[in-house]
Amino acid sequence: MKAHLSRRYLFSASHRLHSEAMSDEENQSTYGKCNNPYGHGHNYIVEITVSGPVDEKTGMVCNLTDLDGFIEREVLARYGHENLNTMQEFTKEVPTTENLCIQIYEIVQRGFHYAHLETVRLEETMMNSFEYAGNSEAPR
Amino acid sequence: MVYLTRKAEFSASHYYHNADFTPEENRRVFGKCNNPNGHGHNYTLEVTVKGEVDPRSGFVVDLKQLKEVMHREVLDAMDHRFLNKEVPEFLHQIPTTENIAIAIWQRLVAKLERAKLHRVRVYETPDLFVDFYGEA
DSSP, X not given: OEEEEEEEEEEEEEEOOOOTTSOHHHHHHHHGGGGOTTOEEEEEEEXXXXXXXXXXXXXXXXXXXXXXXXXXXXXXXXXXXXXXXXXGGGSSSOOOHHHHHHHHHXXXXXXXXXXXXXXXXXXXXXXXXXXXXXXXXXXX | OEEEEEEEEEEEEEOXXXXXXXXXXXXXXXXXXXXXXXXXXXXXXXXXXXXXXXXXXXXXXXXXXXXXXXXXXXXXXXXXXXXXXXXXXXXXXXXXXHHHHHHHHHHHHTTOSSSEEEEEEEXXXXXXXXXXXXXX
């Protein structure tokens, strides 16, 4: 039987929303306070959903130790307590939570092979969240 | 189509152990969850049903009936129980969150009258949950 397993992780990082393709005025009107020059931070919660057949021997979609270890190494250690704007993947892209969500999806999609990645959901604050499922629709 | 979700909470203990594994293998695969006297969680259950809104009642499902079925089929059997020892499904199957979600689905699916079961979600902790949509 196929089940979906979701796990939530917390990391803190800072960013500034500023696009090189826009004038200063346009940046200000588009991003508002998020354009303040020295940046600001969030406690992000990333929710990873994977799916697969439930293994008859273990009762698991995948071993949580493998998922936790991968996310710890490849996502939390990478982005935790960093300024996102200084990172290579955000030299050309604005580190909006949309773009960060896509980056995390791609990291997991490329490197985690113990279960099928369904979605990455990223909460920037308690009030807003973003979800990316690659080319698929997010399951409802 | 409208989706309706009803929540419930139950507390239970469990441990993970496969009798076909060696003690070392059980320890390696299941870690602390293999401790033989078990440990517990406050589980949150979310049951989502779907259906068209009945034009007379304005309901997708009679919430009272859904609540009763959830209580009778799930909470009465699992709340304040040691799942491995007291719930028939888990006498021979490991009570992982995955298997709990599947067992709850199977307990509910035949008992719902009007609405169709869409999803069973079981939170083991606020940071870990499983969704089962009845997929083979």
